[in-house]
Amino acid sequence: MPAPRRDPVTRAADALASPVLNALIGLAGIIIPIAAWVSASASVKNTLLIAETAIVIALTGNHLWLRKRFITLRRATNLKAMDDAQYYDLVRAHLEQELISDYGEIADGHLQVYASEVPRLSVLLVKTLLDSPTQPKRILAADLTTNPGLLTQRREYLAANRRLLEAGGTINRLFIVFQDDLRREDYAKDFLALVNHHRQLGVTCGLAVRDRLRADQAVDVVIIATAAALVEEEQGDAEYTRGRSSVYFKNVERWIGRFESVWGHGADSAPMVLQTYEATARPMLDGGTWDTDRTRQTVDTL
Secondary structure (H helix, E strand, O other): OOOOOOOHHHHHHHHHOOHHHHHHHHHHHHHHHHHHHHOOOHHHHHHHHHHHHHHHHHHHHHHHHHHHHOOOOOOOOOHHHOOOHHHHHHHHHHHHHHOOOOOHHHHHOEEEEEOOHHHHHHHHHHHHHHHOOOOOOEEEEEEEOOOHHHHHHOHHHHHHHHHHHHOOOEEEEEEEEOHHHHOOHHHHHHHHHHHHHHHHHOOEEEEEEHHHOOOOOOOEEEEEOOOEEEEEEEOOOOOOOOOEEEEEOOOHHHHHHHHHHHHOOHHHOHHHHHHHHHHHHHHHHHHOOOOHHHHHHHHHHO
16 A cells, blocks of 8 residues: 655654754754855855855744754653653653653652643553553552542543453452442442442452541552552543642552552452442342441451
């Protein structure tokens, strides 16, 4: 199949961005003032200086235009400082290709994003895990579930999760919920529907009561293998008009440790806590016999 024909504007833009052309202009900028300096003719000297001035103006304009057309992210001075250098470099390359904002901070192993860029970046991190040699293909996710409907609306992110699971990866998702919300029938209905949705994807789900966690444990975070941690610092809304997150490519083990301290093991693990809650809530929801007092007793034991 022949390559599509490019319009004249595109061809001109590519020519201006050509490294060869810019190298020739730079070389001329060096040769011309030398020639003017050695020339004995005043008229030749003036002509060369005028040409040199034109070249300087052209180089300045071309530099400013290139900065608007391309985003060049600052390179990390030491890739080995990242927990997973290959994964970090793939993410950085994707950001450069997609021209998402100005991510200069990424060279330091930290990246901050706002509002509508948060879901885009979360999808990118999952897709990069799938495409990279990084092991294990595992995601640990903790969600402050104040509004169960928000997670079901992030379709592209859930689709990326599904692809990872279908490729043999694993996802543990911890729902962190206030005890007063767990006692409410309307909340319980939406929350358990959300749990069903994630289980159908193949996600292992768990529950933790927000009121019983330390502040450093009750954090929205998505941990990508041992390579990156996406920490939600300001929760977004359905319209993505607000929200702020940071991605850390260093010291990811710190976030893994926090997650595992809440997820736990055995009879007290987050999946078992969720099962205990479901054993009380689901029959009452299915039968339309919600009992607030009974639910409160169960929640108090979690």
